[in-house]
Amino acid sequence: MRLLSHIIYWFASAKTAVILLSVILIVCIIGVFLPEGIQPKLYYSVWFILLILSLAINLIFCSIRRIILKSKNIASLLTHLSVILILLGALISYVWAIRGVLELEEGQTKDRILRGCSFYRLGFKVRLDDFSIAWYEQRPQLFELDIRIKDISLRKRLKLKENQQITIDNTNYKIQIIDYLPDFARSEQGEVFSRSDMPRNPAVRIRITTDQFTEERWLFSNHPMMTKAKDENIKIRFSWMPTVKEFRSSLSILDEKGNIIAQGLTKVNAPFSYKGYNFYQSGYDLDNPYYSSLEVVRDPGVKFVFGGFILLNIGLFILFYPKMGLPNLKFFQR
Amino acid sequence: MSNILLVIALVTCLISLCLFIFGNTQKAGRREKIGIIFYKASICALTLLIVLRWLKAERLPFANMYEALVLYAWAIGCVYLVFEYLYKAVLLAPFAALIDTFLLVVLLFQDATIKPLMPALQSKWMAIHVTTYFIGYAAITLAFMLSVSYLMLSRKKKTSLLFLNTLDNLSYQLIIFAFPFLTLGMTTGSMWANFAWGSYWFWDPKETCSLITWLVYLVYLHGRLLLGWQRNIANWLSTLGFVATLFTFIGVNYILPGLHSYA
Structure with missing residues (x-):
């Protein structure tokens, strides 16, 4: 009998609450740094659930003690009961969801x-x-091209509209975008077409013009390595991530x-x-x-958890913002 | 336009910080009063920045690191204004100016392009989840700065006990102010996750970290309210809580993969 009363007394104390919360806190800190695959094993392990269960018992005993002692702090009681409700909801989810x-x-x-x-x-x-x-967009408003010219070690990012021609500084390279397909595909006969309107495989056809030659090539935002280039000196990448x-x-x-x-x-x-x-x-x-x-x-537990959340928030705001909705800071006024 | 506003906010904030540094820390004089005016000007510039970005983006500007940091800096200003208005807590101004100056400098190097929202972020829950969290974060950031000041000054014998008590109590009040906001942020986030993905808790690293932060402050409040923890232990916990917050806000995005990896 004495042991039982000891256990009840232990569970109904604030010190126990702080100890249990601290242990849960430490377990969570360890958990965050564990590899992703192992984390669920920790949080759904028997001893972690027992730990949460101990916290629930602690909360129930503390609440009962408050009721017996006729505590006037209803808001505090409400917050503690709401956490019990959340934990109950979590248990229902765990078993029946x-x-x-x-x-x-x-x-x-x-x-x-x-x-x-x-x-x-x-x-x-x-x-x-x-x-x-x-x-959001079927095609980019401005086409972004990353250009690298090997022999003069030039790197440049160009932003240009369709059909607009730009001469790269200090070179005789002229770049122009002549076509765009949102969903590039090639038929058996070798003809290019767009499978759909969706930007699933965006591709642009560019024309590179110099004094000596003109070259056209397809650039793919999803597959930058697929581009076939004649002039190896100039490398161009088209980057666009449709959202x-x-x-x-x-x-x-x-x-x-x-x-x-x-x-x-x-x-x-x-x-x-x-x-x-x-x-x-x-x-x-x-x-x-x-x-x-x-x-x-x-998930039949959701209702309980959400109910607990709402009560917890109401309880905390009443508890901590007693006057004018804000904390009591009288001592600070000079 | 937003760049100009950012620079205005930074310059005014920096001026106010300089005025505070060269003023008297324990008593508000003329320099401090002018400093506060400059700090308020900085908050106004940030407010305008947020409003303009909101109008331009046609959605709430809370979606990436740039927008989050602007909101963070702004929330620190707001928490300061609340505490100044209600409790004349002008002591907070130098701390708020210091952290805002730091944030605004960081912002200069962030990518400010407006990006469209991915489907999971298109929700009314975002407004309440993000704003409540940042008000909470702002208050605990200020509480942390007071706690660190307390821990540093308490080792010096010269510091007046009254001043130390003020730091300790104000830090405590800031945490009391922050806690309901942290709770609201966490619970609304959890409810949002249930609407978007079908579960209110995934044990995702960001979620676990936010729970860790919440638990640190929960332990702090229970220790302080029921076990009479004060001074060193309370201020160390407040520091730990801020480290956890920082890790939740920034660390998780860069170190751990998960559902929140976009923001």
Whole structure:
């Protein structure tokens, strides 16, 4: 009995809280410097979970003590209870959350997701009706060319518009951009064309003119080594990284017989929800414009965690900013 | 235009810093008053810089290192103004001017081109997540500077106890001010991650580092409020907390790979 009361007393003390928090802190510091693959083993190991559990017990005992002692500091109690709620939510997520990957091509229907190494049945079918990627720009406004001329050891970066001709300083080299293809490809007959409007393989055709000769060559931003050059003295690189603006999937939910029961759109930061399952747009494949990868999650712990977050923030602002919404600094006024 | 504003902010900040250096540290005189005016001018220039960039970029300018550092410098100014307005804490001005001068010099060498936002960053959560974090960071930066001053001055026998107490208490108040903002920043970040990627916690290095920072200040507050920690131990913890913050803000981006590698 005495031992039990000792344990309860130990768990209900602020000193214990500080010790537990410090230990968790040290473990996290060690964890950050561990190789990426090993980190999850640390954070999901039994003893780390036991450590968090001890903190939860500590929080519960401290809160009970406050209630018994009829502490008037409601805000402080609220913050501690909210952390318990967050930890409870995390536990629910750990035990009951379902998450997996769903890879679809346009028109394809699937009824299961890849969860770890096995498949998990959703209980309904998901069809990808449409997938699209949008870029900020289909073509650069200014073409950036990095130029290196070997014999005079010259390095220069040029920025030029299409068809604009520029003479490189102190040389007789003239550079002009004569064509641009966002998605360069070559047919079997050797003709060049653009497979699509998407800047998946941006290429520019440039004309190099000197007093002696004229040369034209293709430059590829994704494949700088692919360029065939006649004049080895001048090396030119075209660099451009188009930024993806948005990618989205239109989904249909089908029942066993294939009837549509729900439809929706998912994009980054705006998941589509159906029966507690959230479909997050997670990836695309530049080589296959019809492919979409989705993260499918059903996590009953989220509500608790978010509720805890909201209460924690309210509690802290009430606790720390008691007057006029700001801390009490009376002692500082002279 | 933004370059001119940056130079104006730097020059005014530097002038204010010089006035503080050649003034009396423990009592506000005429030089300090002029110094404060120059420092406020610097904050105004930074405010204008942010607003103009916001209008030009047509999005909140909080997305890369240049924009983050401008926001950081500006937030330090704002925290100073709050503390000056409410508590006449003019003691903070030289510290704020020092750190802002440093940040503005660093900014001169940063890439200022406006880049479009990648899909994950296009969210309303960004506004609250980033601003709350930077207000918190600004306050703990000032708290750190006071703590370091405390630790250095407490070894000298000449320093008055009243001045040391003021440093210690003001550092504590800054941490109290910062903590709810750090919490709001971390929790909104976590909620945002859940909307964008489907999980509220990944144990990503940036997340873990932000948790470490939060835990350091949590230990600090519990130690100070419940166990009566003051003076040396509290100020060492405040220093440690800032080191953790610095690592979270800058170190992680350059050393450890992860979800936040863009900002």
